[in-house]
Amino acid sequence: MFGRILRKSISKRKSRIAIAVLSVIIGASIATALLSVSMDVSEKVGYEFRKYGANLMVVPETDTIEVGFPGVDFGTVTEQRYINESDLWKIKTIYWRNNVLGFAPLLYSVVTVENEQNQQEVVLAGTYFNKNVNILEPYSSEDSTIFKTGIQVISPWWNVTGRWIEDPHDNDSSMVGINVAEALGLEIGDEYIIRYIIDYENNSNIKEYNLTVVGIINTEGHEDNQIFVNLQVAQNLTGRPNKVHTAQVSALCNACPVDTFAGEIMDAIPYTEARTVKQLVSAEMNILGKIEDMMFLVTIVALLASALGVMTTMTTSVIERRKEIGLMKSIGAENRKIMTLFLSEATLIGIIGGLLGYGVGFILSQFIGMSVFSTSISPTVEVIPIVIGISVGVSLLASILPVRKAVNVEPAIVLRGE
Amino acid sequence: MTYEIVKIQNVVKQYDKKTRALDNLNLSIKKGEWTSIMGPSGSGKTTLLNIIGCLDSPTNGKVIINGRETTGLKHNELTRFRRENIGLIFQQYHLIPYLTAVENVMMAQYFHSMVDEKDAIEALKRVGLGHRLEHVPMHLSGGEQQRVCIARALINDPKILLADEPTGNLDQKNGEIILELIRELHHEGHTIIVVTHNPEIGDMGQKKVLLVDGKISFKNNNYGG
Ligand SMILES: Nc1ncnc2c1ncn2[C@@H]1O[C@H](COP(=O)(O)OP(=O)(O)O)[C@@H](O)[C@H]1O
Numbered sequence A: 001m002f003g004r005i006l007r008k009s010i011s012k013r014k015s016r017i018a019i020a021v022l023s024v025i026i027g028a029s030i031a032t033a034l035l036s037v038s039m040d041v042s043e044k045v046g047y048e049f050r051k052y053g054a055n056l057m058v059v060p061e062t063d064t065i066e067v068g069f070p071g072v073d074f075g076t077v078t079e080q081r082y083i084n085e086s087d088l089w090k091i092k093t094i095y096w097r098n099n100v101l102g103f104a105p106l107l108y109s110v111v112t113v114e115n116e117q118n119q120q121e122v123v124l125a126g127t128y129f130n131k132n133v134n135i136l137e138p139y140s141s142e143d144s145t146i147f148k149t150g151i152q153v154i155s156p157w158w159n160v161t162g163r164w165i166e167d168p169h170d171n172d173s174s175m176v177g178i179n180v181a182e183a184l185g186l187e188i189g190d191e192y193i194i195r196y197i198i199d200y201e202n203n204s205n206i207k208e209y210n211l212t213v214v215g216i217i218n219t220e221g222h223e224d225n226q227i228f229v230n231l232q233v234a235q236n237l238t239g240r241p242n243k244v245h246t247a248q249v250s251a252l253c254n255a256c257p258v259d260t261f262a263g264e265i266m267d268a269i270p271y272t273e274a275r276t277v278k279q280l281v282s283a284e285m286n287i288l289g290k291i292e293d294m295m296f297l298v299t300i301v302a303l304l305a306s307a308l309g310v311m312t313t314m315t316t317s318v319i320e321r322r323k324e325i326g327l328m329k330s331i332g333a334e335n336r337k338i339m340t341l342f343l344s345e346a347t348l349i350g351i352i353g354g355l356l357g358y359g360v361g362f363i364l365s366q367f368i369g370m371s372v373f374s375t376s377i378s379p380t381v382e383v384i385p386i387v388i389g390i391s392v393g394v395s396l397l398a399s400i401l402p403v404r405k406a407v408n409v410e411p412a413i414v415l416r417g418e
Numbered sequence B: 001m002t003y004e005i006v007k008i009q010n011v012v013k014q015y016d017k018k019t020r021a022l023d024n025l026n027l028s029i030k031k032g033e034w035t036s037i038m039g040p041s042g043s044g045k046t047t048l049l050n051i052i053g054c055l056d057s058p059t060n061g062k063v064i065i066n067g068r069e070t071t072g073l074k075h076n077e078l079t080r081f082r083r084e085n086i087g088l089i090f091q092q093y094h095l096i097p098y099l100t101a102v103e104n105v106m107m108a109q110y111f112h113s114m115v116d117e118k119d120a121i122e123a124l125k126r127v128g129l130g131h132r133l134e135h136v137p138m139h140l141s142g143g144e145q146q147r148v149c150i151a152r153a154l155i156n157d158p159k160i161l162l163a164d165e166p167t168g169n170l171d172q173k174n175g176e177i178i179l180e181l182i183r184e185l186h187h188e189g190h191t192i193i194v195v196t197h198n199p200e201i202g203d204m205g206q207k208k209v210l211l212v213d214g215k216i217s218f219k220n221n222n223y224g225g
């Protein structure tokens, strides 16, 4: 009987209920947009921000190599000035390892490049492009002992004409910075010779090596002045097996201070120093946080609007149905029953409004995703129960006053002519 | 054995400083009696009916219905007492517009205890509405609506039937039908209290009470006692 009363009373007042549902949709859709965007985009934002480069730099202790401006003279080579390539996997063993998105080793050297027209000194950088690194026991997770990483993983935004070097054992290919390519007139497919001088003082003991251009890099950064090859090419050419100068680490971590991150890497590879690119990281967090704060405020305002809408329609309903409420009471309905009737209506309004609001909000989140983050937002299932919960909660809260009004209707009004 | 099913002792109802709707009123009604309450507009008839029907409480005095003192009962206790003891017939019928005739009756069952559609249909047949079960109030005539209201008032076997101007909104013919029904109910032994302006209807009661300014100015028992 209760269900029949509820159903019929609602279907007789469709337009009024529709207004209440519409009010809920406003808040629910904004809440959906906020939740979808922040859940889905926080990941994508991380990707966006990674565009600006690695946010941690691992260097050998006491070493002072400037990133992108490697010292021309490395002087006498000591163990401490390099990181062992064979230790790099340990970066992926720290406590926050799941937040390590990737790393790329770099071994720099200065070479002379020569072709028909020209000759120039260029920095040669040996690195991983996209390499499977073995994570050793006991740190390897059960499902994966292999970590795919390299410069292509941490810097996927590089503007590359031609292609990346796919094979880590490819010893002939090179990717050339756009400035280098222009200065030397190099194009994709061109072969060229690099010379590496082992003994600078005597300008003797020169090693020559043939490379092919497979890709031209345009990053508008220092990479444009460099030539990139597989790490082992650089190591073999310069006679420094298993050595790298630095490792760039890309990490995104909402829950942990990046200093902790750096500290843990230093613990994992004790002879290194990990430097944070602090401003960059805090900017990441700042923008993420600011976007969420702003959307949170908008959501609160929208939910208040919803509550107001529901409250107004419910109050009007109660006033319109005064006689009906009085009648129910006069024939024996206790306050609890009247309350249940109206709160059930509010709950239904919340559920319907929440569901429709989710739909609208999802579309809204696509607009936000496209215009702010240039990405589409994938639907997050967890958002549905949360949004419906919020909608029902708002609807019920907004009904407290109107329901009180309903409960206070005097049964005696049924006998009074009006 | 007849006993006094309604006992009203020194009842005062003061709405505000100026309005004293009932002024130290005393009244007893026997079980099975038909009482007519008459009087000019504003004399306190409805107020008295509200107090007997446990829809309202007096400012002062004592009200005993079916042996139970109702003054001092809490709101929900009063509601429960009302649904066990009182059947209400209104001048404006007060049917729920979105429910059918039978659902309107079933709603009274629902608030009382349990819904029993068969009983509800029986009650409507009894008032001559067996052919109007699934009609909503909008599609029923005034007389038919009043009969649904009576069926609803009877469905939970109340001890006392209260009617406020039951024929006030009806034409002669429909009014007769309603009065005939009330007469039948009286013969079956129901205690009936009818507020009316109509002297003819007033004369149908065994007891006639004339209210003026919240006081009983005249009381007449058609057959002594
Ligand atoms: N809820 C109320 N608040 C204030 N005054 C009321 C209220 N109900 C009735 N009255 C007043 O009490 C008096 C008696 O009213 P009522 O019992 O309705 O008389 P009747 O039914 O005989 O016309 C009238 O003066 C009326 O104005």
Ligand SMILES: [Mg+2]
Pocket (backbone or CB within 6 Å): B045, B046
């Ligand atoms: Mg009246």
